[in-house]
Amino acid sequence: MVDHDDDKASQLKRLRRVEGQIRGLQKMIEEDKYCIDVLTQVSAATRALQSFSLELLERHMAGCVMEAAAKGGAEADRKIREASEAIARLVRS
Secondary structure: OOOHHHHHHHHHHHHHHHHHHHHHHHHHHHOOOOHHHHHHHHHHHHHHHHHHHHHHHHHHHHHHHHHHHHHOHHHHHHHHHHHHHHHHHHHHO
16 A cells, blocks of 8 residues: 655655755856856756656556546546646656
8 A cells, every 4th residue: 555645755855856956056047157057957957857747647647547447437538538648748848
């Protein structure tokens, strides 16, 4: 059984780390750091958010989508469609 409190704590820790990266970017701009160095840090923050998004999507599919698929019907169709749309948004970003 999944411990949702552990999941939540882990997710919040990762998001706080990304938040720190964004604050670091703000500081770099304030300090007129070299553009390429800023872009390197933007890339790192982007990858961190992408990684977070993929993990969240995986958890959603393993939980909500699988549960709905097991039950079948309109709810399953809706959950699968939602997951597909979320994947499409991630691919486009």
